Amino acid sequence: METPVYDFVQAYAAAGNVRLHMPGHKGKGSLGVEAFDITEVFGADSLYEAGGIIEKSEQNASFLFGSGNTFYSAEGSSQCVKTMLFLALMRFKELHGENFKERKVVVAARNAHKSFLAAVALLGLDVVWLWPEEQEDYHLCCCPVSEEGLFATLKKVGFPVVAVFLTSPDYLGGLLDIHVLSQVAHRFGTLLLVDNAHGAYQHFLEPAAHPLDLGADLCCDSAHKTLPVLTGGAYLHLAGSVAKTMAPYVRQALSMFGSTSPSYLILQSLDLANRYLANGYEKRLAQCVGRLDELRGELLFHGWVLYGKEPLKITVAAAKCGYDGREMASLLRAGGVECEYADPDFVVFMFTPENEEEDYRKLLACIKKLAVRKELCRRPPAFLPPRRVLSVREAVFSPYELLPVREAVGRIMGPAAVSCPPAVAVVVSGEEIGEDAAEVLFYYGMDRVAVVR
Ligand SMILES: Cc1ncc(COP(=O)(O)O)c(C=O)c1O
Structure with a gap:
């Protein structure tokens, strides 16, 4: 697969032109990457007006993900979440007119990332929250949503909503049934937006399980979380069904929520990821998923309680094994293993095909040194949905x-x-x-x- 952005920057750096343009480091510096950190010089295209090498690279990504359109972000899913809601609002206004009498409501699962709240504030949206249906299921990171629960909520709202917004996978590796939930959203004439920040790789599983494969209309992936992409690199995907109407708004919308100087290092990294994904990634991913299944088997055998269904995460239910998750994380840190996330109940480890066999062995060896203890009898305190006073x-x-x-x-x-x-x-x-x-x-x-x- 071609890598037009990377190739352009390589050629530019090799040409050794006098850099009388930004950035101020002029291609030199201690990081070692400065030569490739360019700005919108002639031929480099421009992310928010792309019509050259960046657009070509995005088209390659769209082909790989089977999307209607894919757009790059150099500012993470945080930028894409706001853009998705902006796009949904534009569609809503086109369908229902500027003078829609009711509130402009988004139905959202309560475990939404803070970028969702920023979008709601900036766009003046109202939220009807989906809460975990069982109080025992409350945990900051998760919000199981059933078909019946979503149906009942949309029915109760009683008027058209701007969108349904769900997070899947969640931080603990929980997955929602996007296939079924997208059908419910569509039955009510609304869009399903999925925060897939943790799941870019899911399109390359067998069978493909990316939210777009399962019926989502708009979806964002933090490429940097699970693919070999520099921090900040993300995708905004449009399903084929909405691509024609929404694509013309996307670049303007992204630019409203981002810097006018997106990083070319990140754009090159996204560009190179296309080649990485096109060259045998499915196979490497399947091997990694298989190896993680083995590791899960070994942990279960030693009495550890696991949580979550996401293939590339191992989530240990630490409290059930007698540890505060943060304590367990610090014990593992002392052994040279750094986790992604720890809280009073859980510890989360994220793997990709870039991890080596030694990494699996080291995690297992460190965990084996900790004996499973008696369960800590605690859980997040019972908590009723708070009273809304202001929007x-x-x-x-x-x-x-x-x-x-x-x-x-x-x-x-x-x-x-x-x-x-x-x-x-x-x-x-x-x-x-x-x-x-x-x-x-x-x-x-x-x-x-x-x-x-
Ligand atoms: C569920 C979820 N959504 C969105 C984001 C924001 O992603 P990014 O860091 O790519 O902006 C995160 C970041 O951790 C996240 O966990």
């Missing part, structure tokens, strides 16, 4: 003050407090912070919050 937008654009959580009980959340990762809010901007919610905030290690003044 997300009203709350985010209100002056606020920082308070210790104890003193914030009874006040309204300003910019939502999130720990990063997973950047998911317990109490969303505009909601009242109840005693029960305060306990959950503590549970997840947040002790100060911003409240509306």
Whole structure:
């Protein structure tokens, strides 16, 4: 597969032109990559007006992912999530007119990333949240959504909604049934938007299991999370069904939420990923998935309790094995293994085909040194959906003050407090912070919050 962006930059660097343009390092510096860190010089195309090498590279990506259109982002899924909601709102206005009398509602699973909340505030949307149907299922990172649950929520709203927004995979490796849920959304005449930040690779599984393969209309992937792409590289995919109507809006929408100087290092990295994906990736991915199944088998054999269904994540239910997840993470760190995420209940390890056999062995050896203990009898405190007092937008654009959580009980959340990762809010901007919610905030290690003044 061709790599037009990478080739162009290589040739530019080799030509040794006098760089009387940005960036200020002029192609020299200690990082070693400066020669390839260029700006929109002649021939380099321009991400938000692409019609040359960047567009060609995006078309290659679209071909590989089987999308209607694929667009690059050098600013992560965070930029794409906002863009998806902007596009859904444009479609909604085209269908229902500017004078739509009801609220402009997005139905969203509660484990949405903070970029979703930013989009809701910036675009003035209202959210009807999907909560885990069983209280016992509450965990900051997950929100199982059933066909019946989504159907009942859309029916209860009773008027057209801008979109349904779901996160799958979630941070713990939970997966939603996108196939079924997309059918429900479509029955109600709305779009399904999927935050697939953790699942770019899923199109290359056998059978393909990317949200676009399963019926999503718009989808974002953080290429950098699971593919060999520099941090910040992401895709915004449009399904064939919406490509014609939405594609003309996409670049303008992306540019509203991003810098006018997207990194060419990241764009080259996305470009090179096309070649990587085209050259036997399915096979390497299948081998990696198989090796992880073996590792899961070994961990289960030694008594460890695992969670999640995502093929490239291993999630240990640490508390069920007698460990605070953060304690387990620090014990593993001492043994030279760094996890992706740890909280009081779980530890998450992310693998890709780039991991070597030694990595699997080392993780297993380190975990084997820790004996499985008696289950820690605890779980996130019981928590009822907080009372909404202000819209997300009203709350985010209100002056606020920082308070210790104890003193914030009874006040309204300003910019939502999130720990990063997973950047998911317990109490969303505009909601009242109840005693029960305060306990959950503590549970997840947040002790100060911003409240509306
Ligand atoms: C579920 C989810 N969505 C979106 C994002 C944002 O992705 P990015 O870091 O590519 O902007 C993240 C980041 O961790 C995430 O976990």
